[in-house]
Amino acid sequence: MSSTVFNPFAAIGRAFLGATSEIGRLAIFAGRTLWACITPTIYLREVLRQCAQIGFYSLPVVGLTAVFIGAALALNIYTGGSRFNAEQFVPNIVVLGITRELGPAFAGLMLAGRVGAGIAAEIGAMRVTEQIDALHTLSAKPERFLFAPRVIAATLTLPLLVLIADIIGVMGGWLVSVGALDFNGTIYLRNTMEFVTFNDVITGLIKAAVFGAIIAIMGCYQGNNSKGGAGGVGRAATLAVVSGAVLILASNYVLTSIFVQVGL
Amino acid sequence: MTQSANNPILELRDVVKSFGSKHILQGLNLSVSRGESLVIIGGSGTGKSVSLKCALGLLKHDAGEIVFDGKPVKDQKSVEDVRERTGMLFQGGALFDSLKIWENVAFTKINTGKVSRKIAKQEAIETLAKVRLGASVADQYPSELSGGMQKRVALARAIIDKPEMIFFDEPTTGLDPITADAVNDLIVEQVKALGAAAVTITHDMASVRKIADTVAMLYEGKIIWCGPVDRLDDSGNEYIDQFVHGRAQGPIQPAM
Numbered sequence: 001m002s003s004t005v006f007n008p009f010a011a012i013g014r015a016f017l018g019a020t021s022e023i024g025r026l027a028i029f030a031g032r033t034l035w036a037c038i039t040p041t042i043y044l045r046e047v048l049r050q051c052a053q054i055g056f057y058s059l060p061v062v063g064l065t066a067v068f069i070g071a072a073l074a075l076n077i078y079t080g081g082s083r084f085n086a087e088q089f090v091p092n093i094v095v096l097g098i099t100r101e102l103g104p105a106f107a108g109l110m111l112a113g114r115v116g117a118g119i120a121a122e123i124g125a126m127r128v129t130e131q132i133d134a135l136h137t138l139s140a141k142p143e144r145f146l147f148a149p150r151v152i153a154a155t156l157t158l159p160l161l162v163l164i165a166d167i168i169g170v171m172g173g174w175l176v177s178v179g180a181l182d183f184n185g186t187i188y189l190r191n192t193m194e195f196v197t198f199n200d201v202i203t204g205l206i207k208a209a210v211f212g213a214i215i216a217i218m219g220c221y222q223g224n225n226s227k228g229g230a231g232g233v234g235r236a237a238t239l240a241v242v243s244g245a246v247l248i249l250a251s252n253y254v255l256t257s258i259f260v261q262v263g264l
Numbered sequence: 265m266t267q268s269a270n271n272p273i274l275e276l277r278d279v280v281k282s283f284g285s286k287h288i289l290q291g292l293n294l295s296v297s298r299g300e301s302l303v304i305i306g307g308s309g310t311g312k313s314v315s316l317k318c319a320l321g322l323l324k325h326d327a328g329e330i331v332f333d334g335k336p337v338k339d340q341k342s343v344e345d346v347r348e349r350t351g352m353l354f355q356g357g358a359l360f361d362s363l364k365i366w367e368n369v370a371f372t373k374i375n376t377g378k379v380s381r382k383i384a385k386q387e388a389i390e391t392l393a394k395v396r397l398g399a400s401v402a403d404q405y406p407s408e409l410s411g412g413m414q415k416r417v418a419l420a421r422a423i424i425d426k427p428e429m430i431f432f433d434e435p436t437t438g439l440d441p442i443t444a445d446a447v448n449d450l451i452v453e454q455v456k457a458l459g460a461a462a463v464t465i466t467h468d469m470a471s472v473r474k475i476a477d478t479v480a481m482l483y484e485g486k487i488i489w490c491g492p493v494d495r496l497d498d499s500g501n502e503y504i505d506q507f508v509h510g511r512a513q514g515p516i517q518p519a520m
């Protein structure tokens with residue numbers, strides 16, 4: 001009857017139901033995967049392999065990102081600070097900005113690209129070549145053998161990467177400040193170290209751990225859902241990056257407001 | 265249907281499976297006896313792989329019943345029982361790219377942790393020998409092997425746990441005729457050695473005649489003919505005749 005006529009309510013309803021069931025599926029997937037991360041059996045060999053894959057090989061990307069962000073941040077703060085004679089706060093604001101916000105957020109976004117897409121493509125290829133079906137028939141659970149090692153590795157290595165990014169980011173700010181803005185290098189570093197608190201660093205590292213889990217879970221989820229050959233694998237990688245990045249930014253805000261609430 | 269159904273190890277009863285509006289299996293009935301070699305033939309996309317995946321619980325069928333060793337396969341536990349006692353050779357081999365050949369073959373041994381890696385490797389090499397692969401491939405990765413060798417590794421992985429039933433999904437597709445014949449010989453030899461039941465999917469009539477005790481033809485979601493392999497040429501079934509002789513003319517529309 002009316003099925004041939006465009007019905008806006010039906011379309012909205014369908015979209016709403018589609019979105020809700022997608023969220024439900026993702027929640028179940030994430031729950032299962034996280035459960036597999038904290039209960040035996042953990043495949044240590046796979047975890048170590050993924051730590052190298054995710055952590056070690058991401059160092060150049062994260063380091064380069066951090067040095068440029070730190071440098072640009074120092075320049076911006078110098079320009080802005082000079083409007084009310086507050087140039088001397090460059091080291092303080094650089095280290096605060098890097099450790100609490102920009103270090104984890106940029107590392108997270110970069111790795112949503114590098115790691116999220118890589119995981120989605122790898123798992124997606126395994127899905128379309130029936131390797132995941134093969135795992136099932138060999139009585140191995142993909143969430144234990146494939147997903148949990150990646151999530152564990154990303155959750156453990158991202159904080160380490162961000163810690164390194166913090167240091168390199170501060171060095172980026174230092175380079176610009178000393179090289180172009182006539183700061184004294186020793187005093188700059190002393191100001192940085194006196195200003196930065198344990199909480200500044202630890203909140204950034206907590207964020208990094210959460211982002212790591214998000215990146216790996218979205219990569220696994222999209223890869224596992226991919227269908228239809230090489231095109232499907234490509235779509236899965238794109239979806240993993242986009243959904244990972246959006247979730248990182250959203251959870252970044254949520255985590256920041258929680259830290260503010262509890263006074264960290 | 266003239267199939268001897270005494271003591272079947274696997275039965276599919278009126279199995280129905282749809283993907284959205286695509287009705288793939290529409291009341292599929294199959295029965296495999298212990299030690300029997302059943303070959304399923306049928307056009308591309310008729311649901312041959314889907315029926316094997318339903319039997320292994322990789323896909324959830326919409327209706328009907330799957331019975332393994334006399335017990336209905338319903339819950340996770342019964343699915344795991346089927347998987348433990350069944351080997352599967354996937355269409356593309358489905359070897360794990362990130363693992364070495366021996367780790368692929370001995371995957372269940374390593375995973376259950378019941379034997380040490382050293383013993384698992386030893387068993388893998390012994391099993392590779394059964395499919396005429398030397399110990400030198402054990403430390404290579406799947407991408408380093410040819411298609412025929414990958415199929416043999418996949419066969420080794422499927423037989424290492426001495427299953428009671430083995431599924432072969434198009435084991436010779438994509439191989440040259442000589443390699444295909446060698447893979448068929450290995451399949452027949454190893455299935456016989458295990459005394460296992462075998463269900464093989466193939467398009468290739470040479471493979472059918474080599475492997476099959478019984479042949480079943482899947483068409484439009486149902487088994488439209490099932491009988492012993494020596495009845496293939498005088499089945500009196502025009503669908504079978506068309507398929508056996510590979511003619512475009514006949515009751516079956518070419519999938520294009």
Ligand SMILES: Nc1ncnc2c1ncn2[C@@H]1O[C@H](COP(=O)(O)OP(=O)(O)O)[C@@H](O)[C@H]1O
Pocket residue numbers: 283286288306307308309310311312313314315
């Ligand atoms: N997971 C799936 N989702 C949607 N459609 C599927 C899925 N698996 C198989 N199909 C569809 O089911 C039909 C039968 O597939 P299959 O059993 O693989 O064919 P074949 O007989 O060649 O092995 C095909 O049209 C295929 O597109």
Ligand SMILES: [Mg+2]
Pocket residue numbers: 312313314355433
């Ligand atoms: Mg198939």
